[in-house]
Amino acid sequence: MFADYSWSELGSIFAMQGFAGLVLFSVLLLMALGLAIIFGQMGVINMAHGEFMILGAYVTYLCSNFFQAFAPALMGISFFIAMALAFVASGALGMGVERYLIRYLYKRPLDTLLATWGLSLIMQQSFRTIFGPREVGVTLPDWMMGSMPVTDMVEIPINGLIVMAITLLITFMVYLIMFRSRWGAQVRAVVQNRTMAGAVGIDTERVDCVTFGLGCGIAGIAGSAFTMIGSTGPSAGQLYIVDTFLVVVFGGAASLLGTVASAFTISQAQSTLEFFLSGSMAKVLTLLTVVAIIMLRPQGLFVLKVRR
Structure with missing residues (x-):
C-alpha cells in the first residue's frame, strides 16, 4: 500500500489527509456534541438529528441567497449571521419537537427511536418539496476562499481553518x-434523579425542553459548517447520523472529553484509509475496529464516575 510512494510523498499525503481528517472531525464533533447532550444527558435516541443539521444548512443557504440579492455589502459577515439563525431555527424546532412529541415518550427508548425516525422522513420530504431534490451550494465570502501554502506539496484551505476555529469555540x-x-x-x-430534582424546585420539564433545543441548535451550527465543505441535499443528514452515533457511543455517552477523543480518532482513521483504500472499505475497517473496542470496553473510552 505504501510501496509506490517515497518518504516525502508519504509525509505530504499524511499531512494533507490529516488536515482533511481535522475538517471531518470538526463536523462530526459539532454533530456529536448535540447528540451527546440529547442522548447522553436525556437518554433520547434522536434519529432525526441529521435532519436538524440539514435544516441549519438550508437556513445558511437561504441567508447566502438573501445577502447576495439584497445586501451584497454585508456578504463578508453573512456566514456568521446565517450560523446564528441556523442555531435559532434548529433549536426552536427542537424545543417544539420535545414539547409536543418527545415529552410523552421518556423512558421508552424504542418509541423515541421510531418517532424520531418518522420525524426524519417527514423532514426529508419537506426539504425535498421546498428546495427540490437536487443538492445546493452556499456562496461563501471572498475572504473565506483560497488556501494557505505550508510546503510545496501541502496547502491548507482557509474555510477548513474557520470550521475548526468555530468547532473549538462551540466545544468550549x-x-x-x-x-x-x-x-x-x-x-x-x-x-441523576428527576424526582429529587423536582422536589428541590427545579423545573424538570423546562430543563428537558431547553436541553433538547440546545442539542438540536448545535446540530444546526454543524449544518452551517457543513456548507463550507460540501453541498446540501434533502437526505445528506443520513450520511452522518451513523458516524455521529458511533462517535457518541465510542467516546462515552455522557463524556465531553470522550466525544472529542472519539470524533478525532474516527475522523483521522477514515480520512487516511480513504486515500489508500476505497471509501466503503475505510468505513468498514473503522467500524470493525470500533466494534471490537466497544466489545472490550462497552462503557466507551471515557465514563463518568457517579455515586450510586
Whole structure:
C-alpha cells in the first residue's frame, strides 16, 4: 500500500489527509456534541438529528441567497449571521419537537427511536418539496476562499481553518454551559434523579425542553459548517447520523472529553484509509475496529464516575 510512494510523498499525503481528517472531525464533533447532550444527558435516541443539521444548512443557504440579492455589502459577515439563525431555527424546532412529541415518550427508548425516525422522513420530504431534490451550494465570502501554502506539496484551505476555529469555540462554550453553569448543574441533577430534582424546585420539564433545543441548535451550527465543505441535499443528514452515533457511543455517552477523543480518532482513521483504500472499505475497517473496542470496553473510552 505504501510501496509506490517515497518518504516525502508519504509525509505530504499524511499531512494533507490529516488536515482533511481535522475538517471531518470538526463536523462530526459539532454533530456529536448535540447528540451527546440529547442522548447522553436525556437518554433520547434522536434519529432525526441529521435532519436538524440539514435544516441549519438550508437556513445558511437561504441567508447566502438573501445577502447576495439584497445586501451584497454585508456578504463578508453573512456566514456568521446565517450560523446564528441556523442555531435559532434548529433549536426552536427542537424545543417544539420535545414539547409536543418527545415529552410523552421518556423512558421508552424504542418509541423515541421510531418517532424520531418518522420525524426524519417527514423532514426529508419537506426539504425535498421546498428546495427540490437536487443538492445546493452556499456562496461563501471572498475572504473565506483560497488556501494557505505550508510546503510545496501541502496547502491548507482557509474555510477548513474557520470550521475548526468555530468547532473549538462551540466545544468550549458547551463545556462552560454543561459543567460551569447553574443550568448545567440542573441538567445533571435531573439526569441523576428527576424526582429529587423536582422536589428541590427545579423545573424538570423546562430543563428537558431547553436541553433538547440546545442539542438540536448545535446540530444546526454543524449544518452551517457543513456548507463550507460540501453541498446540501434533502437526505445528506443520513450520511452522518451513523458516524455521529458511533462517535457518541465510542467516546462515552455522557463524556465531553470522550466525544472529542472519539470524533478525532474516527475522523483521522477514515480520512487516511480513504486515500489508500476505497471509501466503503475505510468505513468498514473503522467500524470493525470500533466494534471490537466497544466489545472490550462497552462503557466507551471515557465514563463518568457517579455515586450510586
